[in-house]
Amino acid sequence: LMKKTARRPLLAALGLALIAPLAAQAQDIKPRLIRFGYGLAEASNQGRAAKVLAENVEKLSGGKMKLRLIGGAALGPDTQMQQALIGGAQEMMVGSTATLVGITKEMALWDTPFLINNTKEADALLDGPVGDKVKAKLEEKGLVGLVYWENGFRNLTNSKRPVNKLEDLSGIKLRVMQNNVYLDSFKILGANAVPLPYSELFTAMETNAVDGQENPYNTILSAKFYEVQKYLTVTNHVYAPWIVLVSKKYWDGLSKDERAVLQKAAVISRDFERKDTREEAAKALVELKSKGMQVSELSPAEIGRMRDKLTKVNAGIATNVGMELWNETQAELAKIRAK
Ligand code: TF8
Incomplete structure (x- = not known):
């Protein structure tokens, strides 16, 4: 027989394991396969963060939503993927904000030399009202910007x-x-x-x-x-950011719950990516x-x-x-x- 003290954590763990998938089932989430393209190699900060994004999309959707990661620019360079997202031929990508200026001119803000002095300024500016405003400009062009990742100081x-x-x-x-x-x-x-x-x-x-x-x-x-x-x-x-993008055409067909999964997973991936990138850059x-x-x-x-x-x-x-x-x-x- 188990000791009384040992039983409680076990029951609590079992309870969580049962409740988590049930909660995901109760949500309005359909099985979805999402192509996520990126330009760098799998063994890069971009590739590692893409993996974290995929894991969290799967987890938060109770295994229903899956990301198919396609790195190494196998779906083409940034600009080609952006067009595929706009046209609805591809669902998601991450890439440089700098390659987006032909679509959204406000993105050029992030190209300003010596605008940002350190990572504290970067995070506060990108995650604050200015970053949000620039990101929101994408929507009228057929793209949805979820979060900024760090490419870094060039x-x-x-x-x-x-x-x-x-x-x-x-x-x-x-x-x-x-x-x-x-x-x-x-x-x-x-x-x-x-x-x-x-x-x-x-x-x-x-x-x-x-x-x-x-x-x-x-x-x-x-x-x-x-x-x-x-x-x-x-x-x-x-300081160059990356931005995680979703095709607006695809986004418009998602339920509120599905969008929330992508948004939440994107924030988790962002926090992981910045930490990982900074640790790697420091060494x-x-x-x-x-x-x-x-x-x-x-x-x-x-x-x-x-x-x-x-x-x-x-x-x-x-x-x-x-x-x-x-x-x-x-x-x-x-x-x-x-x-
Ligand atoms: C560059 C950028 C690249 C990105 C990447 C492919 O030099 O710094 O990191 O465009 O998403 O092109």
Whole structure:
């Protein structure tokens, strides 16, 4: 016979196990298979978070809703997946906000160089009223934005030479995302900037079609860019978010309960993703050095010069996203910084 003290937790555990699936059954949830596309490898911060999202969608729906994860840009680059979502040919994806500007111009806000200084500011701004407002703009274009994940602070790599000052960038053929702010920014800095989808980037570097690129440490590491890039410069020139998207056509056909499952699971995946990404980023630089990369830390004066040059793109971004949103963002950041 069990001791009295041992019986209670056992009964409680049994009760929970029975109630949880029953609660899911009582909800208005149908069996659903959801294709979720992403661009990075399975063994990346993006791939790990996609898995957490899938696990939680399944759990919260009592096993009825399932995500089919399709990574490595197997469903095409970000822009192609966005169109598939809009058309209803694909249900979900995660990708860069930067590749969304052709659809929702307000997304360009997140391309502003040196807008966000640290992760505290990033989380507060993206999860606050400004982030919500930008995300909501997607709906009229056929997309629903659930949450922002962290891609991260972007840093520069190349195969030509160490970049220790602005002038060293001159003439370097640098791949940028398909986004005008990035294109203009790196032109202003003197690089020969070329837009290219992420899915073509590794090959472009391997074949020397481009000399360099910029991405967070996490991606430089997980995508093995160190195999084809010798030099890394710590620039942290912009904080780049990812955004989890649902096809609006698909979303409109879901019940309230099904939407709540996706929304809740997305928030769980976001919190996991940011933690995981930050832990990986904190260790990545040491690892990249051990893989043979030569790292240049820019002097504060040099960062200052870069910042000064890049502020030239700000006026254009403000016009594009609208002065009201631009000013609201500055005010919101001031509030966050004062906290
Ligand atoms: C890039 C981005 C990529 C994303 C990803 C494929 O350089 O940083 O991480 O677009 O979703 O293209």
